[in-house]
Amino acid sequence: MAATNETQIDDDETVPFAWLDYTIFSLMLLISIVTGLYHALVGKGQKTTSKFLMAERSMSSLPITVSVLASYLSAISLLALPAEVFLHGIQYWFFVFGAFITFPIAAWVYMPVYYDLGLISAYEYLQMRFNMTVRICGALVFILQTTFYMAVVLYAPALALEAVTDFPLLAMITLTGVVCTIYTALGGIKAVIWTDVFQYAVILGSILTILIIGTRDAGGASYVWNYNLERGHLDLNWNPDPTERMSVWSCAIGGGINALPVFVSSQISVQRFLTAKSLKDSQKSIFYCLPWKFVMASLMASHGLILFAFYNNFMTPLGPAIGTNQTLSNITEPSGPMPHYTPHYEKSDQILIYFVNREFSKIPGIQGLFVACLYAGCMSSVASGLNSLAAVVLSDIVRPWQNRKLPSGKQPLSHEKDLKEVIISKTLTVIFGIISVFLGMLAPKLGSLIRMMQTIGGGTGGPILGLFSLGILCKRTTSRGAIVGVVTGFSIAVWMSIGAMYYKDDNGQIPDDVLLLYRISFFWYCAISAGLTMLIGSLASEIDRRVYHISHHVDPSLLAPFLRPQGWVSSSSTSNGSTDMALSQLLKEDASDSDDEM
Numbered sequence: 053m054a055a056t057n058e059t060q061i062d063d064d065e066t067v068p069f070a071w072l073d074y075t076i077f078s079l080m081l082l083i084s085i086v087t088g089l090y091h092a093l094v095g096k097g098q099k100t101t102s103k104f105l106m107a108e109r110s111m112s113s114l115p116i117t118v119s120v121l122a123s124y125l126s127a128i129s130l131l132a133l134p135a136e137v138f139l140h141g142i143q144y145w146f147f148v149f150g151a152f153i154t155f156p157i158a159a160w161v162y163m164p165v166y167y168d169l170g171l172i173s174a175y176e177y178l179q180m181r182f183n184m185t186v187r188i189c190g191a192l193v194f195i196l197q198t199t200f201y202m203a204v205v206l207y208a209p210a211l212a213l214e215a216v217t218d219f220p221l222l223a224m225i226t227l228t229g230v231v232c233t234i235y236t237a238l239g240g241i242k243a244v245i246w247t248d249v250f251q252y253a254v255i256l257g258s259i260l261t262i263l264i265i266g267t268r269d270a271g272g273a274s275y276v277w278n279y280n281l282e283r284g285h286l287d288l289n290w291n292p293d294p295t296e297r298m299s300v301w302s303c304a305i306g307g308g309i310n311a312l313p314v315f316v317s318s319q320i321s322v323q324r325f326l327t328a329k330s331l332k333d334s335q336k337s338i339f340y341c342l343p344w345k346f347v348m349a350s351l352m353a354s355h356g357l358i359l360f361a362f363y364n365n366f367m368t369p370l371g372p373a374i375g376t377n378q379t380l381s382n383i384t385e386p387s388g389p390m391p392h393y394t395p396h397y398e399k400s401d402q403i404l405i406y407f408v409n410r411e412f413s414k415i416p417g418i419q420g421l422f423v424a425c426l427y428a429g430c431m432s433s434v435a436s437g438l439n440s441l442a443a444v445v446l447s448d449i450v451r452p453w454q455n456r457k458l459p460s461g462k463q464p465l466s467h468e469k470d471l472k473e474v475i476i477s478k479t480l481t482v483i484f485g486i487i488s489v490f491l492g493m494l495a496p497k498l499g500s501l502i503r504m505m506q507t508i509g510g511g512t513g514g515p516i517l518g519l520f521s522l523g524i525l526c527k528r529t530t531s532r533g534a535i536v537g538v539v540t541g542f543s544i545a546v547w548m549s550i551g552a553m554y555y556k557d558d559n560g561q562i563p564d565d566v567l568l569l570y571r572i573s574f575f576w577y578c579a580i581s582a583g584l585t586m587l588i589g590s591l592a593s594e595i596d597r598r599v600y601h602i603s604h605h606v607d608p609s610l611l612a613p614f615l616r617p618q619g620w621v622s623s624s625s626t627s628n629g630s631t632d633m634a635l636s637q638l639l640k641e642d643a644s645d646s647d648d649e650m
Contacts, residue, residue: 073420088235137356150308233485518585537589
């Protein structure tokens, strides 16, 4: 027992950064800032909103793909996915097959509508199809959700690192937020995209390094695979019961629907896809996400399998890890690699940080590369959020307010006004950067509020997806019907989320005797709330049409391509989807819909 105690004390210790680690981490931050500075100066700088927010719609497919993937590959994801596989097995990895649902629908159904209209903000569509009230509601939901999401993205990795390194929490939150704000405000969307490409390379390099060295230290690829196989960590759950926490069906189908709001109704993704030089390039950038998502998810899941094999060879002071078929009584003789003891950790997402800190610290620079990887994921998410927030506030709030008294169809966009809007956009970027850092710092004191906002924010994806789908897929949807549908869907989603959070025990389990709605797997939340939004919205629209005798027709450009009249050609096909066309159409406000219905 003396040897065991001594080993446990050693495992609880952390290894500080060496000079090479600090150098690698600092270089990642410096290159990010230089990228923003470069795009602020090259090509006459960021002096138009078209350039600052949309990169003049000049981007090719591959950088857009990498940027979108990096935007949602936060440090939370980089730590949580390996931890999930470490605790519960390979099941979660099957969410990658949902991409076969997500990407074709996003590319062929939604993106042609957005690109042909020449949008800056995805929520402009909601006014074109419905009215200003719906548009503002959609924009405000995005602003609140993204602001709190960025705060969590800043706070979570800093908290995890503080537990196993000497990095002070508040300093890391401030440093990350300031660097992101600087290069986003300086270089605009183009700097964000190209910095995402660099940061994605850092993430990929770090993940591959950990995979190769970790596999070797755990006993080899064959040992890792066989160890997980023998202990049921590669078993699959084929039960279609929606109350199962995770199954092949919930991961593949529910996960695919869960990802749809990210790619079809979130400004962060839509804005990047709309920077493409053509609709074809935009669609290609969506489909390119499929193999990259598969590769990255597979690599991160492999980390979880490695951790399980590495820390579960022998009895540890904490007992067998979750998911093993072993008991303390049947672990007697060592076999395979030398003993490794599971370290004490407060949260499971710290296990990978412990692993790198304890096992790789003897290799110069690996710790610095891994921390650079975590903060590259963090910075890509925050920078993308900052630029998208600036675009939404400018396009959906500032411009409509400035032009509220202008005659329909008249909107002068002089060079002076455009330059002023660039300054407004950069100012908004700085303001949201400060707010995110402030909320990130307050997160420890606002823990319950942050969790509540995350719960509510998570419940908005399905209803917002349903709202956009009511416009694009349902010709007869009215504004009032859409509002009734989205309010219903949002209410159900939040009810399910809060109920599940309330009844969940310390082990994350929900008792069988509570309401069925609370026991449904979180993978199905989006499908249920989006489906209810569309069902209730369609029924309410039919009632609305009969009560108010509404008979107007929808502009075919606002509908999915397969719902447009045969032979119909978009007016934007001869103007490359210019933003001026979209803005002019916005000012008309579809009087037959907005005025009659509201």
